[in-house]
Amino acid sequence: MKRELSLRATPWSWRRSATQISGVLLLIGIISTPAWSESPAPSVHWGSTAFPDQYSTLTGGLTLNRFTPVDGLGNKYDSTVGNTLGFNLITLSWTQHWGGIFQGWSTNLTAGISPTSDEPSQYFQNKVVHQLRQLPSVPTVDARKETDVMIDGSVTRWFPLFRPKVIFAGAGFSVGTIYQQGFLRAGIRRIPITPTLYHSESWGDVSVRASVLGRISYQDNGAVLHAVRSTAGLVQPAIAFGQYRTTESGETIPTWEIELALMWDSGIFVNTTGQSQKQFAWSLAASAGPVRFETWNDSMGHLSERDYGPSYGVALTLDVLRAWHTIQDFGTKPVTDPPTAS
Numbered sequence: 001m002k003r004e005l006s007l008r009a010t011p012w013s014w015r016r017s018a019t020q021i022s023g024v025l026l027l028i029g030i031i032s033t034p035a036w037s038e039s040p041a042p043s044v045h046w047g048s049t050a051f052p053d054q055y056s057t058l059t060g061g062l063t064l065n066r067f068t069p070v071d072g073l074g075n076k077y078d079s080t081v082g083n084t085l086g087f088n089l090i091t092l093s094w095t096q097h098w099g100g101i102f103q104g105w106s107t108n109l110t111a112g113i114s115p116t117s118d119e120p121s122q123y124f125q126n127k128v129v130h131q132l133r134q135l136p137s138v139p140t141v142d143a144r145k146e147t148d149v150m151i152d153g154s155v156t157r158w159f160p161l162f163r164p165k166v167i168f169a170g171a172g173f174s175v176g177t178i179y180q181q182g183f184l185r186a187g188i189r190r191i192p193i194t195p196t197l198y199h200s201e202s203w204g205d206v207s208v209r210a211s212v213l214g215r216i217s218y219q220d221n222g223a224v225l226h227a228v229r230s231t232a233g234l235v236q237p238a239i240a241f242g243q244y245r246t247t248e249s250g251e252t253i254p255t256w257e258i259e260l261a262l263m264w265d266s267g268i269f270v271n272t273t274g275q276s277q278k279q280f281a282w283s284l285a286a287s288a289g290p291v292r293f294e295t296w297n298d299s300m301g302h303l304s305e306r307d308y309g310p311s312y313g314v315a316l317t318l319d320v321l322r323a324w325h326t327i328q329d330f331g332t333k334p335v336t337d338p339p340t341a342s
Helices: 002-009 011-031 121-132 319-334
Strands: 059-068 084-095 105-116 146-159 167-176 179-193 197-199 206-219 230-246 254-263 279-287 291-296 309-319
Touching: 002 309, 059 121, 059 319, 084 121, 084 146, 121 309, 206 254
Parallel strands: none
Antiparallel strands: 059 084, 059 309, 084 105, 105 146, 146 167, 167 179, 179 206, 197 206, 206 230, 230 254, 254 279, 279 291, 291 309
């Protein structure tokens, strides 16, 4: 309670700190090479993809995550969290793949600030999804109305497997008002499982690719989640169909992509006896150029039977530098003079 009261007393200091961090990230990103952003905490435990970025990128966007303690039928989620949480994270994420003596290494820094409230996630849940599927509305229970901040960082080592930068292993952290976390992760990212279906010199190869991630983490409590499981394990396989080009430095960049992922998580939410709630979720992402949309949900099975707890999320991001370079490319294309009459 003391920690939460101190946050209420100094909301402006959190906003100012987040603004300063975002400014530093933007400045660093502008002088770095251009190029998918990592999901901000706590999205990974809601069901979003948790893979490290396979190429350099600087992205900004909005990520929503919703937690509801009860569902539309009155069933209660067995945890110590008794109020509705609607995280509205405005994020800036920078990933850099390094060269020189740090060839094969990448780093990520993600900052997010959230005016946490019942909207707009309540609208999407009840007025869109539930209304379309004729399901009972999920009630709001004492929705949190505070400003929350999360900062995430990671270091990843990449290794080749038939092509550059496919196997990865690394570590990272998440700190802020929601919870504190350190983690280790390893896996395979976008290994082709079909021959090239179509090739373009400019846009790359069309193929089906597979990914898999294993992740273990250690959590500590925050101002929002007062009781979390100390350790958690997560497994996430994914399959994608898209068009990919590989840069000279071995970075794989999707020209466009549709990716479906599944997630099994031992869970970070605990009940009064300390037992954690296992999470099963799916995620669907689509990207075209610098724009990426992803949504995730724990409705693996019947939606109305799993519509409580960390129930769903959505993210829309824009790769700022990639968009800028695309605009520059269009502006610098040579104009072909019309043929002169002979």
